[in-house]
Amino acid sequence: MKKAVLSVVGKDSVGIIAKVCTYLAGKEINILDISQTIVGGFFTMMMIIDVTGVDDKFTSVIDDLKGVAAEAGVEIHVQREEIFDKMHRI
Secondary structure, eight states, X not given: OOEEEEEEEEEOOTTHHHHHHHHHHXXXXXXXXXXXXXXXXXXXXXXXXXXXXXXXXXXXXXXXXXXXXXXXXXXXXXXXXXXXXXXXXX
16 A cells, blocks of 8 residues: 655635545545644644555646645645655654
């Protein structure tokens, strides 16, 4: 299984989760774990996603999510799990 870490940050508004999840479902990307909160009007969400079945290149998924982010008025960052782990290893 290939996993990735997806984070979303921005001002809270209606439909952020729906936009992100609709895109992921359309690409057959499964959400393995999700956490979201709103603090002081700012929305934050972190997901662990399974990108094993992604037919497109991973970079095209990242580019597509930039469009989703612009539409939702948030910032979205995605990293493969192994890169995330190496960057945060002490």
